[in-house]
Amino acid sequence: MLQAKPQRGEVVAVGNDLAAVKVMPGDLVLFARHTGTELRLDGDDYLILDTAGLLAVITTRAAKTA
Numbered sequence: 561m562l563q564a565k566p567q568r569g570e571v572v573a574v575g576n577d578l579a580a581v582k583v584m585p586g587d588l589v590l591f592a593r594h595t596g597t598e599l600r601l602d603g604d605d606y607l608i609l610d611t612a613g614l615l616a617v618i619t620t621r622a623a624k625t626a
Contacts, residue, residue, distance in 0.1 A: 567593050568618060569607060582611075586621030589614050 571587045583589060595613040599606045 567591055572606070583614065583617055584621050588618040590616040590618060
């Protein structure tokens, strides 16, 4: 059985449960293709994910500024 390839995106906001979340706005992350809730707001597409839907952090905001 073939599995869907992971998708990637940039974190634009993080909820207030910071103890469970290890990402910050600006981080680039991988997530499974059919996870989360899609949302269109002011013509932009967003995906709302639970932390369990994150597969990996590719780059962090700190690495981008260094």
